Amino acid sequence: MGRPKQERAVQTREAILRAAAEVFDEYGYAGASINRILERAGATAGAMYFHFKSKEDLARAVMNAQPETIVPLLESEGLQRMVDITMIWSFQLQRDPLLRAGVRLATEQTGLQDATSYVEWAQIMRDCLNVAREKGELQAGVDPHEMAEFAVEACTGMQIYSSVVSGRTDLPERAVRMWRLLLPGIAVPAVVARTEVSPARVPAALRAEPGPAA
Structure with a gap:
């Protein structure tokens, strides 16, 4: 049971990261909203904040990837x-x-x-x-x-x-x-x-x- 849950968490993080990248690429940091990123990722705010503390944290993860x-x-x-x-x-x-x-x-x-x-x-x-x-x-x-x-x-x-x-x-x-x-x-x-x-x-x-x- 632990492995599928862990795999889902990895997939969710990747989906959020990729969605954020698309939004940051299109709108820049200032123009990118959390709601737009979540909608693009098909994820909840809870899922995002489980992996990333803030929009800034998410942007740093994209930048450093x-x-x-x-x-x-x-x-x-x-x-x-x-x-x-x-x-x-x-x-x-x-x-x-x-x-x-x-x-x-x-x-x-x-x-x-x-x-x-x-x-x-x-x-x-x-x-x-x-x-x-x-x-x-x-x-x-x-x-x-x-x-x-x-x-x-x-x-x-x-x-x-x-x-x-x-x-x-x-x-x-x-x-x-x-x-x-x-x-x-x-x-x-x-x-x-x-x-x-x-x-x-x-x-x-x-x-x-x-x-x-x-």
Whole structure:
């Protein structure tokens, strides 16, 4: 009896989180109401407050769920993993409301003032770069901490620019261009030559993506 109840609780939490993401994506933090989220989720207020203390708590959960939409799809490591993160991210921002809402909330910071998602992305990038350094993929003098933060900064600005000029339809191409400019400055020549920077790497990973596509 305990397991089905626990599974239902997990499913309810996921439904509320996904519904909140859709509403935050459409209306932003200020325009999203609890009633609209509950209606979208088909859930009760009691169910929501069992999992999330407040609208702010729910927004933080959406904002900080960004890596969960991408990292589980990856099998590569080192610099290729870092490239793959940004390539999948550039596609998922066009199709996954959970990622899109998380990015919108992190960018706008309305009523939140929470840097957690940026810090977590920088740590994920730093982990990739530390592995790359251990494998001899980085040029001498490249600081994983510095490069990780720069990559997050670059992606943040790039997606804002792309959102304004094309509704993010050109974001994958911009991600490719970013790496074509960056890789020669951070990777040894042999690694630059073998690192695949292409949207062609994305579809196979997305076919294995858990959950419904948006």
